[in-house]
Amino acid sequence: MRHLRGWLLVALAALGVAVVCGSAARAEPPEVQKNGIAYAKGHTAGHGASSRVLLAYHNGGVMTTGATIKAIFWGNWSSPGDKISGMTTFYGGITDTPYLRSNSEYTQSGGAHVSPTVAWQGAATDSTATPSKDPGTSGVLAEVQKALQASGTTPVANGYYPVYTDIPRGAANYCAWHSWGSIGSTPVQFAFFFNLDGDGGCDPGDDGTIHSQGLRAIANVSGHELSEALTDPRGAGWYDRQGAENSDKCAWTFGGNVTFKGGSTWKIQGNFSNTAYNNRSGYDGGGCIQVG
Helix, strand or coil: CCCCCCCCCCCCCCCCCCCCCCCCCCCCCCCCCCEEEEECCCCCCCCCCCCCCCCEECCCCCCCCCCEEEEEEECCCCCCCCHHHHHHHHHHHCCCCCCHHHHCCCECCCCCECCCCCEEEEEEEECCCCCCCCCHHHHHHHHHHHHHHHCCCCCCCCEEEEEEEEEECCCCCEEEEEEEEEECCEEEEEEEEEECCCCHHHCCCCCCCCCCHHHHHHHHHHHHHHHHHHHCCCCCCEECCCCCCCCHHHCCCCCCCEECCCCCEECCCCEECHHHHHCCCCCCCCCEECCC
16 A cells, blocks of 8 residues: 655666675665555455555556566574475466456556566575664665665566565564665665564464465465556556555455465455456456456
């Protein structure tokens, strides 16, 4: 969901965050809005399945060449369980699946469609301490630059960098969000995720998948954020008049599990389809689809 449009929509195109190991001397970039907030259960505030107005195009770009994805695990991951390996399986198998094709009806000026094909670059870990709470868009962008630099990865314009942290959600009413910025002159997209172990408010439940509860929870909201990054990567793509993006409108509704390449199975919420809504179809009869 698009959040607090009154926040400064300052472009980060001039941003070049210099991160020096062991030094706190760096300029803080201006804050931009958090997009695509994946609210916890009971906090959808009109942006869940009951919100039935069409998505509209706002004259910006969508990700027509797919996303180049590198995940970042920030904080204490000395005992990751199945989360790092599980998200490697998740992103490694998601490209050109029926699930990602649920986003493909959306286009940008000129008619090019959202691409369901993504490229997985693997995961990086950063064991430095995380803040005690959500560090905001500037803090997450700085972490993305730091982790990419440390792993020898050059940021790319269609880059999508999900940052998984060891920060518990606490009293926050959301599970994750996505946003955008720039590293030097390169525009990038990124997302933030709380540690959702034992968090019932962000748990999709288990319909026969073999994953741990914590992995199931971050996988579901990872599908949410990736779908929205593809269809509204920089705040001028597709969302409705209430600000809800395609995943927001189907939050916490499911049509069964989805299968990725390699045979892995995941419980992920659906995405809103204007076409399905107009046809009164989808697994809810009101526009939510899990496969396209």
